[in-house]
Amino acid sequence: MADKCKEPDIMKNPGALLGALISALAAAGRDKLTLLMPKKLESFSLWIEQLVAESTGKEGKGVVPVGLEELSEPDKYQADRFFARTLMACAPEPGIEERTASLKKAGHPVYTIAINDPYDLGGEFFRWEAATAAAGSLMGIDPFDQPNVKEAKDLTLKALATFESKGKIPAGTPDFSTGRMSVFASKTLKAPENPVRKYDDIFWCVFLGLKEKEYIALLAYLPNAPEVEAELKTLRENLKIYTSSATTLSYGPRYLHSSGQLHKGGPDNAFYIILTNQAKKDIVIAGEKYTFSQLELAQAIGDFEALDSKNRRVLRIHLKHPLDKSLRYLSERISKLGRPREEVKGTHPQGEESKMLKLTTKKTNAKAAAKTDLMAMGEHVIIDHPKNLENITSWHYGIRIGATKANGVDISIDDQPWQPCRHSVGYWWYDWCDFAPGMHQLVARLNKDNGEYLLSKRRRCKVI
Structure with a gap:
């Protein structure tokens, strides 16, 4: 490994190649270096965490190593992940090939390092040290300093x-x-x-x-x-x-x-x-x-x-x-x-306010119970639709917000300026059109009569 990391050709240099990937992906917003390790090597991720975090985290820059985190479905991740997987031939993991393949298919970068057994770890220490030094240099920081x-x-x-x-x-x-x-x-x-x-x-x-x-x-x-x-x-x-x-x-x-x-x-x-x-x-x-x-x-x-x-x-x-x-x-x-509040039976298709009007007529008691539940929870403003982490496929979406005693309700999408919502059939609505694919976050703001306001919790959804 030490000899390979001296190669001037970056494609033949495992340390420089990994370092270049870490730096380039971090610059593109994928700064969460998520380590996928076999069970037998999980403690190795703690060493990588120390190496990468301490070496790159300075001058307002940094790569965040994420180790020992449970693997989720691809659509549950934001576009900030770079998965570095260590594959050990003597310790196969059932199902991991399919799961990493699904990550790649969803657009998440996955870099696989193949080793034979734990005796190859000596070379991996060298690879990661060389990679971290290379990444730090490309990021324009001193990887050997720890100023804070x-x-x-x-x-x-x-x-x-x-x-x-x-x-x-x-x-x-x-x-x-x-x-x-x-x-x-x-x-x-x-x-x-x-x-x-x-x-x-x-x-x-x-x-x-x-x-x-x-x-x-x-x-x-x-x-x-x-x-x-x-x-x-x-x-x-x-x-x-x-x-x-x-x-x-x-x-x-x-x-x-x-x-x-x-x-x-x-x-x-x-x-x-x-x-x-x-x-x-x-x-x-x-x-x-x-x-x-x-x-x-x-x-x-x-x-x-x-x-x-x-x-x-x-x-x-x-x-x-x-x-x-x-x-x-x-x-x-x-x-x-x-957890999103449970919806009453017969929920309307997403964004169809006209059908919601019919549902409101038929489900008056259920609606009153939902409002009572909202007050009991102490949540005076909540984004009902979309649900948290919901996938949206339509080019138009009617965001529905439940609020109590509201003088007005605004919404902010992806921390952009507040936009006013309209009131209809007991809810506040915002017509969201022509949104870009990817993850989005929504926050609603309830305006009170005395000039104060309340914020909802953030909702995240994915446009696919």
């Missing part, structure tokens, strides 16, 4: 110094606290129109804050226990399903020396969720006044403050024990908020 890693370290030392002088880690005041958890929001998330005061507000921050081709980073300062790991995977999968965004899951403080550089030095294209807890058993560090748990909390707070200082969107959720149940509760809330 020290920022979180300095803030950690500051927190520990405060503990030594005052006997308490400066954790700050939570935005809200319950028997399950305490939640701390960065200043970027503390908008007057979207205060973080209850559980659902946590996820409104995520759903409303994410834009197209952004990702969610779960940063867990939690014990690596089987039950905790299982709930973290479920939480990650739910976030991916209901936002259609890429997700990463990293354990702290390990990630500070890998993706931590990308988080602070790379582009502002992520929503960070830091998960902390109070250890049940703790040990004092020899020669220090603080324990291992207090050191870990100081590191988490230091990273939160470093991200906050760069106006990143970040939540710190301090979980109460039992941790698996607290994590499960978060996952369940995401499922409830992210």
